[in-house]
Amino acid sequence: MNKDLILRERLAIQRTIMANQSTFLSFLRTSMYFAVAGVSLxxxxxxxxxxxxxxxxxxISAAVLVVGVVNYFIQKRRITESTKHIGDYKFEYEQGGTYKN
Structure with a gap:
């Protein structure tokens, strides 16, 4: 099994998690801007x-916040589901419990 491939995939998952968090913070920031604009106006x-x-x-502020929270948890679930297969490769053509390279 190629350990570099596993490491690359784990690092890609970490980047994806951080991107998801960054996107949530962007939704939060936008929501706060709308709230401040509403009060200030x-x-x-x-x-x-x-x-x-x-x-x-x-x-609008509340709607953006709700969309951001829902999006965050949907993406978090998808990321969690995709990490199940990293480092645990099982191919259909596997025979006798050994990997074919």
């Missing part, structure tokens, strides 16, 4: 009906 502009814009931005 009403406070700065004092528009008639400004509360409506505030609520719209807060709803």
């Amino acid at each position: 009403d406070q700065l502009l004092k528009l008639p009906g400004g509360h409506i814009f505030e609520y719209i931005f807060l709803v």
Whole structure:
């Protein structure tokens, strides 16, 4: 069995995990921007009906956060499922419990 291949796959999984975490943090940051924009818009502009814009931005903020959390856990599950096979190769043409190289 090629140990370099296993190491490369494990490192690729780690990069994928970090990319998933980074993507979640991006969703979180975007959600916070919308929340801050909603609160600031009403406070700065004092528009008639400004509360409506505030609520719209807060709803968008909550929606982005929910999408980010759901996306994070879906991708985390997919990553976990893909790590089951690393280092435990079993080929269909395997005979007698030995690997054919």
